[in-house]
Amino acid sequence: MRTYQNQVAVEATIAQAAWGRLFRAAMDAIAGCFARRESRATAGEMITGLLAEVDTRNCWTLAEVLGHPGPHRLQHLLSRARFDHDRAREEIARLVVGELAGQETVLVADETGDAKSSTDCVGAGRQYSGAIKGVGLCQVAVHLAVVTASVRVVIDRALYLPRDWAADEERRTVAGIPEEIMFATKLQQTAAMVKNALDLGVRARWFAGDEVYSGRELRRNLRGFGLGYAVGVSHAHTVTDGAGRRWKAGRFINKVLPHQWMRMRTGHGTKGTREYDWAWLDVRADDTPDGHPEGVSVLVARRHRYTGETSLYRCWAPGDVTLAQLVEVICRRWRIEETFQLGKTFTGLDEGQVTCWNSWMRWSLFSLIAAAVLALTAAATTSVGSAEPARLVPLTCPELVRLLRAFVLTPPVRDAEHVLHWMAWRRHHQAVAQACHQRRHVLQDQP
Known part of the structure; x- marks a missing residue:
């Protein structure tokens, strides 16, 4: 046990140095975006404060906890x-691009929603979100992440504005939505974010997404950007075989013979190696931009080895590709779920109690910066500390957060005078808010 403790101590030293370097690099990168140094200093406090040990983050x-x-x-x-x-x-x-230089990168898009109690919050409306497991009053945002074999970092996000929000001039004015922001589908938002990421220097060969991102328009745009793709499709998705016959994807995959399924590893979990059966069938591309080559278009199926449940993916590559390469791209799509969990658990991605456009953009930005520095620090610590193997799992982001709270981050201010000041401040403002609500209700009840 002493050997393990010594290795953890070494990793802690490496992590502290890596965090300091990366946090300073992040703050230096955005320093020129502030008009005043006071705002820049407050932003640094807020990013570190998001990682502090608090019940809720607003x-x-x-x-x-910061002592204000x-x-x-x-x-x-x-x-x-x-x-x-x-x-x-x-x-x-x-x-992020500089830190991941030389690593094979996959761009992954996915959306997540935050439940809301009022339509006053910018973009809030009754819409579907997997995060709330159905249709409800929520905000939905599309995120774009860069995923390598060891790192996953969200580099962009776009708040989805429903049509009623985009067309309502009064609500737009109250929420401060810029005039140039118009209604855009999630696929159009994704295409814009992918193009921007490539313009910023992201060296990616592949794009991955779930069924939401399987639309033909987006797939055509991705091919125009020079990217291959692997996107989930439903069993009702229509494909065309080599003879020109149209099939439902769920029925078409039944043409795979029993001996053509290949069992492949897709990762390692706490309970052991994850293995699924995989197969593919050639299909005709329906998204070829003008003047572009046909490439390789296939329908890939993943089958659970116990239940037999199948999931389907439409894939395209500009040249020869193996099933193992496509499986690797498909598996990297799942990593964005881990980034959402990290952001919501440790950096308050879904906790910002904001109602206006600027506030939402900035809260989400600071949350993503904290998560990015955290993920890059964990990767840097693991890569350096792996030279001395021991019976320990690699350093995870939750463990890294505990380490930073203990040794690096400024501890929350909890002296008696400060705590009493905040108790009085909260109760006073809650009393004022209560009186305002009651007065408004009385006025509304009058004829």
């Missing part, structure tokens, strides 16, 4: 400070 709770007398500095940073958050996002993306 301007009130973060201001308390009130939430006004954080609220000003989110809503009114002169800060080019779009440029900051691009600078962080360039930083």
